[in-house]
Amino acid sequence: MLPDIYELxxxxxxxxxxxxxxxxxxxHNRILLTDIAETLDVSIxxxxxxxxxxxxxxxxxxxxxxxxxxxxxxxxxxxxNIYKLEEKNKIAEKxxxxxxxxxxxxxxxxxxxxxxxxxxxxxxxxxxxxxSLPVASELLTKPNVNVIIVGGQVSSESQTxxxxxxxxxxxxxxxxxxxxxxxxxxxxxxxxxxxxxxxxVKKAVIKCSKKTxxxxxxxxxxxxxxxxxxxxxxxxxxxxxxxxxxxxxNSFRNHDIRIL
Amino acid sequence: MLPDIYELxxxxxxxxxxxxxxxxxxxHNRILLTDIAETLDVSIxxxxxxxxxxxxxxxxxxxxxxxxxxxxxxxxxxxxNIYKLEEKNKIAEKxxxxxxxxxxxxxxxxxxxxxxxxxxxxxxxxxxxxxSLPVASELLTKPNVNVIIVGGQVSSESQTxxxxxxxxxxxxxxxxxxxxxxxxxxxxxxxxxxxxxxxxVKKAVIKCSKKTxxxxxxxxxxxxxxxxxxxxxxxxxxxxxxxxxxxxxNSFRNHDIRIL
DNA sequence: TAGAATCATGCAAATATAGGCAAGGATTGG
DNA sequence: CCAATCCTTGCCTATATTTGCATGATTCTA
Numbered sequence: 135m136l137p138d139i140y141e142l143x144x145x146x147x148x149x150x151x152x153x154x155x156x157x158x159x160x161x162h163n164r165i166l167l168t169d170i171a172e173t174l175d176v177s178i179x180x181x182x183x184x185x186x187x188x189x190x191x192x193x194x195x196x197x198x199x200x201x202x203x204x205x206x207x208x209x210x211x212x213x214x215n216i217y218k219l220e221e222k223n224k225i226a227e228k229x230x231x232x233x234x235x236x237x238x239x240x241x242x243x244x245x246x247x248x249x250x251x252x253x254x255x256x257x258x259x260x261x262x263x264x265x266s267l268p269v270a271s272e273l274l275t276k277p278n279v280n281v282i283i284v285g286g287q288v289s290s291e292s293q294t295x296x297x298x299x300x301x302x303x304x305x306x307x308x309x310x311x312x313x314x315x316x317x318x319x320x321x322x323x324x325x326x327x328x329x330x331x332x333x334x335v336k337k338a339v340i341k342c343s344k345k346t347x348x349x350x351x352x353x354x355x356x357x358x359x360x361x362x363x364x365x366x367x368x369x370x371x372x373x374x375x376x377x378x379x380x381x382x383x384n385s386f387r388n389h390d391i392r393i394l
Numbered sequence: 395m396l397p398d399i400y401e402l403x404x405x406x407x408x409x410x411x412x413x414x415x416x417x418x419x420x421x422h423n424r425i426l427l428t429d430i431a432e433t434l435d436v437s438i439x440x441x442x443x444x445x446x447x448x449x450x451x452x453x454x455x456x457x458x459x460x461x462x463x464x465x466x467x468x469x470x471x472x473x474x475n476i477y478k479l480e481e482k483n484k485i486a487e488k489x490x491x492x493x494x495x496x497x498x499x500x501x502x503x504x505x506x507x508x509x510x511x512x513x514x515x516x517x518x519x520x521x522x523x524x525x526s527l528p529v530a531s532e533l534l535t536k537p538n539v540n541v542i543i544v545g546g547q548v549s550s551e552s553q554t555x556x557x558x559x560x561x562x563x564x565x566x567x568x569x570x571x572x573x574x575x576x577x578x579x580x581x582x583x584x585x586x587x588x589x590x591x592x593x594x595v596k597k598a599v600i601k602c603s604k605k606t607x608x609x610x611x612x613x614x615x616x617x618x619x620x621x622x623x624x625x626x627x628x629x630x631x632x633x634x635x636x637x638x639x640x641x642x643x644n645s646f647r648n649h650d651i652r653i654l
Numbered sequence: 655t656a657g658a659a660t661c662a663t664g665c666a667a668a669t670a671t672a673g674g675c676a677a678g679g680a681t682t683g684g
Numbered sequence: 685c686c687a688a689t690c691c692t693t694g695c696c697t698a699t700a701t702t703t704g705c706a707t708g709a710t711t712c713t714a
Binding site for chain 1: 423531533534535542544545560611
């Protein structure tokens with residue numbers, strides 16, 4: 135707890151008290167309102183009001199029963215210029231309609247999936263696995279989302295975990311929906327990638343999902359590459375920014391895919 | 395007219411009075427209007443008006459019931475940076491000397507550890523485990539660092555993975571050095587934390603390390619909290635921003651700890 | 655799901671503030 | 685020297701802020 139030095143002061147200005155609170159939060163990352171109240175010898179209400187003010191001033195973050203330092207949660211790097219952001223936004227919006235309270239989902243890496251993570255409503259109560267650092271960071275801003283990161287070696291390129299460990303960890307979970315992106319998609323060749331490691335992880339993701347949802351901008355339709363993730367049938371729902379009736383999607387209709 | 399001798403003695407010029415107020419504020423960082431009024435034997439209104447003027451001249455800051463020095467409130471703008479960044483930087487620099495090419499290490503969460511991650515040289519070839527998202531992000535900028543993130547549920551407060559899964563994952567690795575922070579440290583009570591979950595993870599980290607290095611700013615010395623991570627003996631090396639010979643570290647010398 | 659802890663809200667007492675006012679003293683111009 | 689004026693100061697009153705307590709609502713936890 136706090137050193138007893140502070141107790142010597144019997145009349146404290148509000149300003150001083152708030153500075154003390156700030157220092158304690160910065161120092162220990164987190165404090166209890168009750169601790170501070172006891173140490174500074176004021177009522178819990180006063181501390182609560184102080185912390186509320188400091189929170190409003192963005193000096194710290196108030197949490198139930200205490201306060202945490204901002205330095206911790208300072209999570210800035212939001213990339214402003216994502217390629218085709220508008221389209222990806224549209225896709226993410228459609229994907230959101232699939233989410234129900236209590237769902238357990240997996241979200242893949244990539245900008246489209248990050249966009250989905252960003253748009254998840256604050257009050258939606260879900261459990262979300264991911265192997266993407268940016269997605270995890272984004273989800274951490276949602277108080278009602280339970281975030282679980284799939285451990286493993288981190289690929290600096292994709293900012294996602296890959297490799298045997300990640301795949302093994304995925305083998306031990308089962309999610310309702312997985313939302314995945316892909317490098318290339320074609321109605322005949324299925325989902326393909328440039329990178330072999332990424333393919334292995336995506337295979338594991340699909341295997342651990344009851345339903346797999348593909349998020350892809352229409353620009354990727356009818357393209358292919360070296361390594362295959364899965365047949366197109368492995369996808370249960372496919373979301374593009376296009377209207378579901380758009381003729382560009384025709385070649386995907388014969389398969390058992392729901393198109394949104 | 396009567397001689398004004400007496401009045402001259404206890405009549406203070408406005409200028410003089412304001413100077414006194416200023417010195418008092420500088421000396422004590424804060425003053426109460428009532429205190430000053432009593433000391434200088436003028437009405438509270440006069441002092442209030444003085445302080446108001448001084449505030450307008452930016453000589454101090456007036457607050458409800460008193461005034462605080464400008465330097466005192468300067469702290470409020472520090473939120474841009476990390477609290478005590480300079481000290482943490484110094485600590486990180488010292489920690490760096492322990493790293494050798496080929497090392498396998500673990501880096502904990504927290505701002506001090508993030509600072510260490512930031513300062514790892516580009517060309518240093520190491521394998522680094524972490525359960526902290528910010529640390530992982532930082533390390534990803536180093537091409538020669540192999541980053542492995544310990545999977546598990548992510549705590550939004552600390553931006554680290556916690557819980558049974560993270561602990562289990564830690565149980566399956568062994569690292570040469572772990573660099574850990576702590577909320578509170580005391581030579582008698584050892585390392586303690588506010589948060590029970592964090593303690594469990596730190597215990598697991600210590601268990602999977604051949605050597606454990608504690609990074610802590612001196613401000614945390616001789617503080618304690620509710621949950622215990624480990625005895626002070628569990629620490630092999632302790633790094634603060636202080637000179638190793640500093641007397642503040644005396645109480646840690648009887649233990650088998652290397653102090654840097 | 656129940657009990658405990660924490661929270662938001664309203665209230666009242668104590669204290670602090672702002673602004674008006676008047677009594678000096680100081681200053682200035684004749 | 686006098687008088688008009690300004691500045692400073694203390695006092696007063698209406699208003700605002702701060703704080704602790706009581707209350708019921710909400711959230712957390714086991």
